[in-house]
Amino acid sequence: MVVLSRAELLRNGIGRGALSRRVRSGSLHRLLPAVYSTTPPSYEDRCRAVVLWKPAAVLSHDTAAWLWGLLEVEPVTVHATVPPSDSYRGPDWSVLHRRRISTVVYRDLLPVVTAEQCFVDVATTLDTEALERFVDHALTRRVRWRAVAQACDAARGMHGVPAVREQLRRCCPRTLSEPERLVARALARRNFPLEINGEVGPYYGDLVDRRGRVIVEIDGREFHIDPHTFTRDRVRQNDLVLSGWLVLRYSVATVMAQTDEVVDQIVTEVRRRRRARA
Template sequence: MGSRGCTSGRHGQAWPVTAYRRDELLRNGIGKGALEHRVRTGRLHRVLPAVYCTRPPTYEDRCSAVVAWKPKAVLSHDTAAWLWGLLVPEPEVVHATVPMFTSPRCPPGFRLHRRVVEPVVYRALLPVVTQEQCFVDVATTLDAEALERFVDHALSHRVRWRAVAELCDAARGMHGVAAVRRQLRTACPRTLSEAERQVARALSARHAGMEINAAVGKYYGDLVCRRARVIVEIDGREFHIDPHTFTRDRIRQNELVLDGWLVLRYSVARALAHTDEVADEILAVVRKRRKSRA
């Protein structure tokens, strides 16, 4: 059959090429009858029309298969975001974007979108949209809550806020841009837990954004308002279990209080179960402190 080698997977591991077009197999000396026999006996698996895989296809194999099926296809939306490491878990559907004149019809488990894609980059030797374009793409596939998590995570680790904003300016009018613009206005990157992220988002929605994981002297605060000198801490269970952590944290809090900071503490459980209540309480304290300090 021959081999086209292997590519580098999304995390750098070897990713063998296992998707082959029917004409490739025939050119390599496999007759039509032998090809059908291999399909019947499970040695080849039909993934897409005239595209076969040498093993039960994984998600990576399906990505390779759609590019083999539509040579001008570019992996996009949830698929590109997953390949870039911006989206977890693995999507159920393989998304690709094809030229405008291409039919979008495809089998279940695949979805084709139509538009002009520029620029095209490569991930694991497969054509994909840029990381910034992923923001606009997934804004059309994810619900509002999932999109919030995606934006906060991606801006925390991989993508610059300004780069996404510049793409939105250049792609004005594209479906998904308006949703991404709204997300950029309220994004809360660099949070270290889901509880922190939700509280930070709630404060941002109330136009009371606070610095996230900001340095305060030799310490860091989960959420910090310097003008009010308020620090908000979202505590996990370790602060109630580990004696060393508990003692060290009390020393830290005493030093901050003596330096004029007010430290508000909330458990992860309360922050997640009563996010709006927690955010309203923080906002009231911050406003009061700002007014008194003014």
């Protein structure tokens, strides 16, 4: 796949008439004004086309997040940011935002905003549920919490900053599965956060409350079905109970179908244990 400008094609000896004929025949694809591709374009090809079309453009929002590996699903729309004075009229698959960008970095030779700026950008394009998932996964894998907080300070006044600050207050990184993350998030929304993947002696708990000595475990069937794992789990459970811990265990199916009920029980039992231990 090659993305080329009209000027490059003309320099390569393709005349204007031949260029038009190739577009009509399908051997060339017109992506943007004066930008073509030699085969049907991929998403990344469209990113390169936007940068070729607007040399001052910097890929941003969902596009930059995907290029940084912070979004698991490839976006449909190519987002880029151009200087405030720029004018444009592109196809439906591209959106250009106007603002000045102070820091530009490169991913696969493409200009993009920083990974931290992606948080502020996608807060204006993702719904609340998708933004929660994005923040939790990104802080788990690639980006430091403090760096995102600093980016919010630097971007003070931008539209997405309040939403990102709220996410930083309630984020739940380091969860090992989506059901664990859903429970941790539900608890955080109730201002009742528990420690995630807390170390308890030689073991780790999915969610841990040390004041009440409560551990919450969310079990996926595929991880507990073989005899060795089954036996090891019983040994672990007995050790924790004999050490004074209450272990609440829920299946993935129960968590996904009855999240509110699960969280209600966790909050009730943790509070009861805290009062009893006090």
